[in-house]
Amino acid sequence: MEAELIRHLLTLLDRFRAHRDREESTIGRHCAADGAFFSRLREGKTLTARKYDLVVGWFSENWPEGAEWPADVVRPVKEAAE
Template sequence: MLRMDSIDSLLRVARAYAAAEGVDLSTASWRALGDTKKLAAMEQGADIQVRRFQRTMVWFSDNWPAEAEWPEGIERPVQQVTS
């Protein structure tokens, strides 16, 4: 299993999601974080709070395109079931 820091993992997931959906990273950032610039800022070295990171990874997992593969080496959060 690949070991990466959390921000690198989140950015890999976000880029894979954006590619699978055919959208820019800013669109993926808006969908997952409600902020078009957050993922780009993280690429430039910005940080993210732990709880926000966790919520964002769960959001990507819950909204992952069915035909796309989750990035290898990154643990996928368990999908949240909503009733």
């Protein structure tokens, strides 16, 4: 399961970068408070479910206009303010 979640994050990163001219480390600093976050994932490091949710949430909130969200990655639903 963890390998699938990491694949989802790397897919989001690749799609995001295809529409925004940003370095991987810059995106890592913004979404995970860690410039080496994505390189560490590629090296086999692990992550928590909480960190996954945080990063996917950041991507969802900052997703480029007109970019297609990957079909195999569940996008968080923004809750309505009460």
